[in-house]
Amino acid sequence: MCRKVIVSAKFAIAMMPSKNRRVIINIVGLCLIVLGLGNVLFGESILNKFLEKEMVLRPGSKMFELWKIPPLKLTLDFYLFNWTNPQDFQNLDIKPKFEELGPYRFIEVPHKVDIKWHTQNASLTYKKQSKYYFDAANSKGQLDDKIVTLNSLAVSLSSKAKRWSSLRRRVIDIALNVYNGDISITKSVNELLFEGYEDVLLNMANFLPTSLIDVKVPFDKFGYCYPRNYSADVTGIFNIHTGADDMRKFGQVHTWNYADTTRAYAPECAKVYGSPGEFQSLYLEPHKPVDFFLSDVCRTVTMDYTQTAEVEGIQGFRYEGGKRMVDNGTLYPENVCHCNGDCVPSGLMNITSCWFGSPMFLSYPHFYDADPYYLTEVDGLKPEKDKHELYLVLEPRSGLMLEMKARLQSNILVEPISDFKMFRNKRRIFFPLFWFEARTRVSPQLAEEFKLLPRLLLSGKVFGIISTVIGLIMLAWYPIKLHLQNRLIQQIKINNLDNETHHIVAKTISLQPEISPLLVESVQANAKILERADTQLTEFSIEASTSSTDRSSMQSSTSST
Template identity: 45%
Template sequence: MSCRFCSREWIFGEVGLILSIVGTVLYINWISWFTILRGKEMALSPISPAYAGWKSSPLPLYLDIYLFNWTNSHQFTNHSIKPRFQELGPYRFRDIPDKVDIKFHPKNNSVTFRKMSLYYFDAEGSNGSLSDIITTVNMVAWAAVHKKRDSGFFQMLGLKTALDLSNEKLTVTKTVDEMLFSGYKDPMVDLNNFLKTFSMGEESISYDRVGYFYMRNGSSVFNGLLNMHTGGDDPRKMGKIHTWDAKNHSGFYQSNCGMVNGSLGEFFPPNLKEGDSIDLYIPNMCRTVPLDYTETVEVHGVRGLKFSGGRRSVDNGTMYPETKCFCVDGKCERAGVMNMGPCQYGTTAFMSYPHFYEADPYYLEQIEGLKPVKEKHEFFMTLEPNAGVPLDVGGGFQANVLIEPIPGMGIYDKVPRIFLPIMWCEQRVRVTPEIASEIKLVPQIIYWGQCFGGALLFVGIVMFLWHPFHAIANQFKPKDQRKPKTKNTDEPNHQLRIESVPFVAKNGNGQIIAKPQKLSLLGQSKDEAKR
């Protein structure tokens, strides 16, 4: 018994159909399958390939610090003269980061740790020395006055007396070294520490010197206790913060603005696309900063998506209603600054982009000496979209202080309400060509995997349609050029059968007559035979 589906044409078409299905499934699902396979291999653990680079950066890191020198502070109470600032720096420091107190939690696929950094001054890479002199806002005096501004008469009188006895001024003039890491002695701090012995001082002040980075060099306590997803259960979670100091809501801002979420900067979700946004959680700012896609670039031959901080990141509900929850005590400042008061002991500290980049013109109109430039002051991260790893990072944030008049407080009695720049920092990191070549393997594997799936699909379609196409094409050829049909062994085997034999005879008149022979094919019906 013959098999109709066992012919060469049928087998050729069946193989083509199978290849088409396999190629389609592979092409559609290859990225997801590869992401899962790579995620299992790269999931953070003490033995994973990503662990060493996560614990301590393989790239040299530098922290550039710029300070604003207030050149006409003596004219501050003259409201017709704008405060004028001169940018000094950068003062470059070699940053050697590390992660300590590491503890993995397999049950929920997370890891707990603290961040620590060691800073070393890089004189060669700096534009200035640590002995440079700078004049800036007296943060100690202003913080004390602002904190007690709503206190009773006797407390305000006592504070005014303390300011007078300490000879506190609107500004302080110190060396760069004193303002940054070494710190300087301040009589108000000494007085507070003395009063604490009688349970009368401010308990939140636990230091003996004043400096922007005082006690931070080599310390692991300032960033808090961080808990991050390892990606063991889902590669898309790898690098996302889970809790900060055992909380998933900071409590410093209302609603979603206080949620602890986003990446900590080392890993981002894989398979990013143009038009996506990423979230970066910054512990020092107690908040998440969103970065939006701006353009596609190349870094050492690797395609990357650039995500930048725009106006949405520094808005307070003016342009984006969802950011209104960053307003503090119902007060919403113009777009461009972020209120750090709840995160910084109730001070009037505000963060912005350097030189008030992307901020409301109001801030630049108050002062002189600042000029925002996108190429210098934009905050951005360029990521390889398939792996979600940084290729190039640049920009930073600027610290500002809001000064307001406090009636009856001497040096602050006649000051204007104004935002004054203090300093800004940036950290630029760019992968080396060697690391870029390793990262490039990820998009290459994805590309060739999809190419293989597409090739299977193409070959399968060609094989599946080959015989039907040729059969149809054969019908349009002239009859003398048509390819004869292949004999089908399943059809009946017709044989010629002679039903009568012709003979010759004479009739009665002597004429010769012939009877025609009758032919038929075996297996042919009677109706077919008649035709």
């Protein structure tokens, strides 16, 4: 059927007058040129507009479902430092020695809950809830492994109480006697991480009036990650822009816990901004840093662009935490407002104010990229770039995550406090507790969807170039054809003129007997050649006339029909 339609169309065009055919071909060629140039010049802009429309967070959209329950597999590897010589902590000449145990791997399954839409400012509010599953097959150890570590509860309480009145300090000193002067504890991996453990001091704090101890205890147990497992109240309440009004704000934090600033830092460092982790801004530019708001540290951190990287066949931008993220103003003066009054050597991030006054400090694992001072105070730590750096790779057009390896170490500051017997004459040290690696990578299936955009863009440009070339050929077809016909006619006229000249020369020579016989023979031979050429030209003209007559007859009969 299609073949019949095409043949009919070709026949109809062939039967049209030549002038009409020329007009139609020129119009089609011009349209192809406009279409082709449009694809080449504006194809990327059109694709970007389509991408922006699809990226907007709206109820029921594909992007909303991907955001609500991320398809990327997120693994958490925990490494705990086992303290091998706690009995020597009183001896200032012996450094604390550590043995790294792990990894203890968990699979995190996050999703968003309590979602509320705010159309008046194109934003939505949500909480993050995660479920953690222990992956025994890929772990090096079991959850019941015993770990010797520092009594973080005692250290936290003593650090907070050192500025209280003498009477209240006396009460805390008496309370610390429940540990019999032992600054170390032995707990299982599960107790230290997600399950938590009960503590006499914690129970006591829950029963004592807040006016006496000036501490509001939010939990009934203590654990490094307690009570994160399936809790939506730990990370706070986020409000982010959906991008419906302005895609430049897409996925960026508007408020956290209903405020656009935090109380954890000085006003110049308290602004809430950046990505909460799921999305970055669209159309990322190389050599320009990206910002992430981390609720666990109550602040925004900046990551610097380093290079392009390929993940599952997709070109992305690689960003690293570097020294900027954990500096306190020594290397980057703008970070001095994050010191919280205690500007320690570069390499540790002071998050005391975000952790209920507990003297907590974040660093890279094994004090990687930190001031050498920290390594001189401990034994058993060995920083390595490949194992301990923090980086991520983002797809530059959409800002979505291609790969992430976030590695951070939790440390607590132990210092001598004369008012408390348990900490009297103790060394000042940043005690490493544990470090973790949060890792994710785009799946091959999802990577194919990422590859679709550049493929569409390339296909559009190729189609545009081909359409433009075809259009130019169609516009130039009749002028070129006319030019060739004119040249052919001119060549025929020149040949006829040459024939007539040769006849005249031959006749002239034949009338002159005094000319050399050799010359006469040569002229006669040329005359014969010219005579044969003249005969062939005459036959060609007769055939051309006959063909023209046949075509005229066919057109006449078609018209009558």
